[in-house]
Amino acid sequence: MSFIESHRDDLNDRQLEAVLRTEGPVLVLAGAGSGKTRVLTYRIAHLVNDHGVPLPSILAMTFSNKAAREMQERVKALLNFDQALPWISTFHSVGARLLRRYGQKIGVGSEFVIYDEGEQRTMIKDCMEALKISDKDYNPDAVHARIGKWKNEGKSYEEAQNSRAAIFDDVCLSVYEAYTKEMQKAQALDFDDLLLKTYHLFRADEELKAEFRAQWRYLLVDEFQDTNELQYKLLMEFLNADHNICVVGDDDQSIYGWRGAKIENILNFDKVFKKAEVIKLEQNYRSTATILKAADLVISKNEMRHEKTLWTDKGQGEKIRYASVTDDRSESSFVVTEIQKQVRAGVSPEEIAVLYRVNSLSRGFEEECLKKRIPYRIIGGFRFYERKEIKDVLSYLKILLNPSDVMAFRRSLNTPSRGIGKTTLEKIEVAASAMQRPIALFVLEAANLPAVGRGREGLAQYRRILERGFMGLRSNESFVDLVMDILEKSNYVTNLKNEKTPESSERLENIQELMSAIQEFEESWQPASDLQSGDSPLKRKLADFLERVSLIADVDQLDSKRTGVAQESRQPQVTFMSIHAAKGLEFKVCFLTGLEEGIFPSARSFDDYAQLEEERRLCYVAITRAKEKLYMTRALRRRTFGSINMNLESRFVRELPKELFEITIDQAEEQSDIYGYSYGGSTFVRSKGSQKEAVEFEYEFDQRTDFDFNFSKGERVVHPSFGEGVVQKIEVLGSDECLTIQFQRAGRKKVLAKFVKSA
């Protein structure tokens, strides 16, 4: 019996059709929760089992590593197969992989590093400075954005020459040119480059293109609504004349327009590929009818969409619980209290998510959970691998792997402080550049470095670390040993240990975390079989590790740090995250918070209809994450950027019929005729029928007194090295307490509670 015959019952008719239609272009419009991953994985299994298609002939692309991993796992399970599936991968990983192997053909060295957003920004600023373009006249972020736009159109700076429309473009173009050259010099690629250079590679090398086109006979793309122009172009390069391409997506869930995603890609697919088979998956297996009804009412107001209606055979379910409360603190308290109720009623915390439009809203919920000792985890916000201490440590590894990496060089050279400042650094950079030598090698080899004053000893120390590192790379020692040794030789950990501040102990913890990540990585590491090279295993290990780290996204590290109750590990936790991060996930109980005009929908979308449609889609995504119970909350007053704003109730709430809701309104203000909105940082309050009037709110929050802390605000305390002081602020840090203390001698400092005693 064929695979598909024996699995027939797993699929509904539409899904089956999508699986069986293996030849030619196929567009699967898969509504939220309609089983699209199932379609993709079964399709792959069907191709392999029933059509004898070898796995490397299938190229399946996703956006997140998490989605790729999930698809890999499910395919492996269906096929009873146990090896890595390299071509079920993210767009960026596919690019990186091809470039490591074939990049030399277009001048991309195989040891390139990937620069993150921050490094790109520094690079842009450096280029602007070198070109004497003031960052006051031209905002580096705007320049960056313009360059990104060109890249997303598939254009190098040469190709962008004729797309200049304004003086601003001229400026950006000169920066783009300088930026390209600097990146080349540093042997670095940014995120866009991973796609752009791959695109150029395929355009430049017909032979190579033909080879891969012959290999990849079946293309699959997940979340097609989120592809940008460049990804689309790249896909077209990959696609051979058979046009066996199956794209799966939901135009209603396109929420990355701001990042260049073109919803037209999915809206026009059946026009570009006239023979395309369009299959709609409309049965939802996730949510109750009530939740789907709300989602449908929100999304059906959009004009730019494929018409479709989700249905479910699940019952009505519970009503949506809507709470309009006085302020953000009440909102947090309401949400957390309800979480406690749900948990008491038997819902696992793992099945509960709190969603918000902006990451900054996580704070209140975080504090409330800390207070009530509820385990939680936060996805997004600060990423682990973007923390200073992690980047510091990684910079040493990066410079070893790629001695041209300027950013890593600068960072590692003087962290911890070795007395090497800006002037010395500049001299070294200029000299290395003149010698056309990778900067780290230059430092290592140069007999007489440019005149360095006080930095002499520090530089010698740095050279010793480099020597040690390069030696390690050539040898066969373990990855962990190498890093430990560098940490020791650089005094990095020692210095942190001496600091004894809450910040330093958190940093130490994070480095610890990094070490275990490295160890874990090392233990499970397998050399990629198709990329043979003469490098030592350690070097390849290092390269793989750094690449993985660079391509990690928020959702990918679901089990990473930033948990509230640090020590008691592996407790079931409630999840907090932005709606963007929640895409593709589902939870039994969801809280959709901050439903206020100006927040959700965001104030930025007010004057742009297309953006407003995207907000609407975002709301649709949020609602459809819930399986059984949906809460929606809104605060009348909210503190944003230090000032208090009053916002109207979100239109997404107002548009929904009351009968879907069970409503809680807990304040008198709701009755009054004063309503307000905030725009541009100041607060306006309008009275009904009267003129607009600007009002600054003075609103003092109750100081928290309900903690069972050992210390209280205003208490006099003694610290072993800072002496006497007065407690000004108390925060919870993991299972510990962090105090802000005004010391008589030492000034204001943050210290861990365990270091101080009552005076």
Added chain:
DNA sequence: GGTTAGAGTATCTTC
């Protein structure tokens, strides 16, 4: 060259 305090400013989402 390193440190720090104060001013200024950005205010979303992220592969």
Added chain:
DNA sequence: TACTCTAACC
């Protein structure tokens, strides 16, 4: 509010 940048001081 919280971060980044600058300028003044050590």
